[in-house]
Amino acid sequence: MEPLVQLRERILARFPGADVTVLPNPAPVGQDSLVIGREHALAIARFLRDDPELSLDYCSNVTGVDWPQQEVIETTRVTQPDPTTGTPKVYEQKTKRLTPAFLEVVYHLYSMARQHGPVIIRLRTGNRTDQVAVPSLTPIWRACEFQEREVFDLFGVTFEGHPDLRRILMWDGFKDHPMRRDYVEPDDYEWEPTAHDDVLKKAQEHLARAEGRQP
Amino acid sequence: MNLESGISPAADRSAPALPAALPPFNPAANAQVREVHDPFHGDLLEVSMGPHHPSTHGVFRMMVTLDGEAIVKLKPVFGYLHRNHEKLGENTTYLASMPYTDRLDYLNSMTNNWAYALAVEKLAGQPVPERAEYLRVILAELTRLLNHTCLAGFLLQDTGASGTPLMYAFREREKILDLFESISGSRMMCNFQRFGGCRVDATPDWLAATQRFVDGYNEFLDEYEALITGNEILMARTQGVGVLGPELAVNAGITGPMLRACGVNYDLRKVDGYGVYPRFDFRVPLGDHGDTYDRYMIRVLEMRESLGILQQALRDLPAGPIMDPKAKIRGLKPKPGEAYGRIEGPKGEIGFYLISDGSANPYRYRVRPPSFVNLTVLEDMCLGQTVADAVIILGSVDIVLGEVDR
Structure with a gap:
């Protein structure tokens, strides 16, 4: 081909x-x-x-x-004369770029x-x-x-x-x-039958938010 | 409850709530579909087959619209077994996805493993030693025997030959599963292939047992065919039922035995020649009519060819390592890039598409499921047939819902 x-x-x-x-x-x-x-x-x-x-x-x-937006750091090498001695020296230039x-x-x-x-x-x-x-x-x-x-x-x-x-x-x-990539799964921890520790904390926060209180 | 405001007046009840619009329907094969509610010709009957119907091979649902007994519209509904396999693959390492691929098409875990290993090997540029390639061929052809034997049994079950042919097929399937268990430790979830080889080597005992099994399998096929292939009821139920033309089959991306039953010569073992398949002498059976009977016959003929490949592979199996010594399995971090690897699975082309960003997890992990794509033409094959035929046609497509829904 x-x-x-x-x-x-x-x-x-x-x-x-x-x-x-x-x-x-x-x-x-x-x-x-x-x-x-x-x-x-x-x-x-x-x-x-x-x-x-x-x-x-x-x-x-x-x-x-x-492809979400990401920050890419690109390193380019530039050869420039050293300001004090005048000999060529390699500098690394880092540029930040946002990907579309x-x-x-x-x-x-x-x-x-x-x-x-x-x-x-x-x-x-x-x-x-x-x-x-x-x-x-x-x-x-x-x-x-x-x-x-x-x-x-x-x-x-x-x-x-x-x-x-x-x-x-x-x-x-x-x-x-x-x-x-940025999907967050829904917060349905209140359905955990025996909630405890982290799950219980999350469930209480979720319940508070659902009822309009500050968690 | 406030009665005066809660109950609607009689005028509202007189007009039944008709659906505002039917689900969008592309009149495939130029089928003329009339309205479901038609006061002149009478209403069409909408039947929801599944998801718990025994003939749908799992949790598959068909929304069937019937005119009398003929199907005028059929919409497959998926997703009851969906667990977002691809997201799981993106959140784990390359190696950790290998056992998950067993759960895609749980009849053919060996070929799923191979397809995934092939994609990763393409991505990382990983060679495979020769003995491992032969072992892969042996196990893949055993898987093909297993899948096609199961299909032949289930197809007969779907036609109403209740029990006996399926039990004959399952008797043989158990023998293959015993072989799988003794080499990999698990009957169905084999988790056998690795990037750059196989996990465990075949012992001489295992090879001898496989040789005995392969030698005796033609006898079973002869017995099964004597009972089934020329059976008048099977021929009456399957010949001319669910005809699929080659043009539509190619355009709709159908692969595997279903494509070859339409007479299209496309077998990835010949076309791509992956692994060591070019060294084996085998033929690709092709169908003439593309009906359900051809799809059954193609599978039987492919089993006979698989036996030939198995005989050659067992004869030529070289000694040597089963794993490339430089292969990196744990902590594999391929360089950025992408690869698409595909093999001829028993159900069709199973492929894996991977994008690496240089980290330990794939950036994108995609499964190209053969039975999901093969269901595209289910409606085209079923239009004008009866519900009982739709069951057989679905059986001859050969789906596994673990792979369709992923």
């Missing part, structure tokens, strides 16, 4: 102005992936499936990844007709709170139907164009998205 850089060129030639970048994978297995912008995602997915050289007719795995927060949906594509793969594509949401929509690829691969529902259920990504977007593993009345 052609390398991803070449595939990216072909996609860009077909869809001018599309947002496609190659994301290298540092692990020894070398499964690099393509990050695809939301506007052209559906058209590019259709191209990947219908192109005779690729014919990625089989979408194996669909999953979500949560987004949710990511990863698709592993294979070809059953040509028996090659995987081509990994990733769609990213704008942020983690109000811009959580990506186009659904269920119209292209039916295999995404339940798996995208699962990503919607556990991560809170809304798929535009999904025929039946409901919760699938959690129950319908459930509010949160348990697979997010």
Whole structure:
């Protein structure tokens, strides 16, 4: 199969102005992936499936990844002359950087007709709170139907164009998205039948909060 | 209670509370579905099969809408066994997830272990010694025998052949479980594979017992097939029931025997050639019609091929270590990166997708469950069939709810 850089060129030639970048994978297995912008995602997915050289007719795995905002400290080495002696000296500069927060949906594509793969594509949401929509690829691969529902259920990504977007593993009345990194499980310690020690303390605090008192 | 305000006047009671909107429904296979409440044609009947129905193989529920006896709509409902396996995997170390993978598909713990070990080995660039690869093949093919034997028994149970075929199948299953117990210490929760090899070596006694078992298994298959395969009732109940076309099967990501019953030649043992599978001579059985009978037959034929692989693997099993001496098992911290490892499990492609951020716990741990994805087309196969057929079709999909719900 052609390398991803070449595939990216072909996609860009077909869809001018599309947002496609190659994301290298540092692990020894070398499964690099393509990050695809939301506007052209559906058209590019259709191209990947219908192109005779690729014919990625089989979408194996669909999953979500949560990337909350993190502070990354990057160390760069700069060579500058020492102010007193004038000899070059290596300085370490540390810069703090905030990573963007987004949710990511990863698709592993294979070809059953040509028996090659995987081509990994990733769609990213704008942020983690109000811009959580990506186009659904269920119209292209039916295999995404339940798996995208699962990503919607556990991560809170809304798929535009999904025929039946409901919760699938959690129950319908459930509010949160348990697979997010910052998910806090509900405080239902008051149901502990024989509460003691920490659990009893937590239960009393919870009861106090529920009754509107200061714990 | 205040009677005057609490009881509604008669005018309100005259209008029954109709559901405002039905659950969204994608008319798969161009099925025409009419309203559930239809004063002219009569109402459709909505049946909730499960989650405690004995034929749903666990806590699985199907919301079935019936027109007379024909199914016009079927929505699977999952999640009764959901324990957020992936979150558990993210909160423990790489090694601690290994016994949890046994609980995914609790019939096939050996192949679950292997798929997870393969993904971690890909992530960390970990080689596996040859003897361990052969042991993995032997145990995976025994698992395939176990799973397909169970399926054949349960399928017959679902058709109403109560008891006898299932007990024949379980008799053989016990023999495999005895082998698993003597090598790993546990019948079903084997926890056998490690990153870079296997946990314990096979003794000569164990290999001799396995050889005896493999030699005698064709006899059991012959007996079982003589009883079942040509049985007129089984053929009447399964042939032409639940037909799945190859185009839909590929598009819906169906894998395993269910895909090959539609005639699509896709077996990861041949395609990926993971482990030492390229060294073995075996064929991939393919179906013609994609109906329930083909799905049963594919499993029987795959068992015969598995026996051939087992004979070759037991013959060629090399001596040597079962664990790479440089392998790091406890406290494994792979370098940042990601990997997707997949193998051909008895139910289809089981894969693990791992993202490492350099710490001792995986940043993301994802299971690609074959029977969960295979259920995508359950509705398409069941439309127009009867409820009794839906039970058989579900049986031939071969699900285990520990894996579907995770």
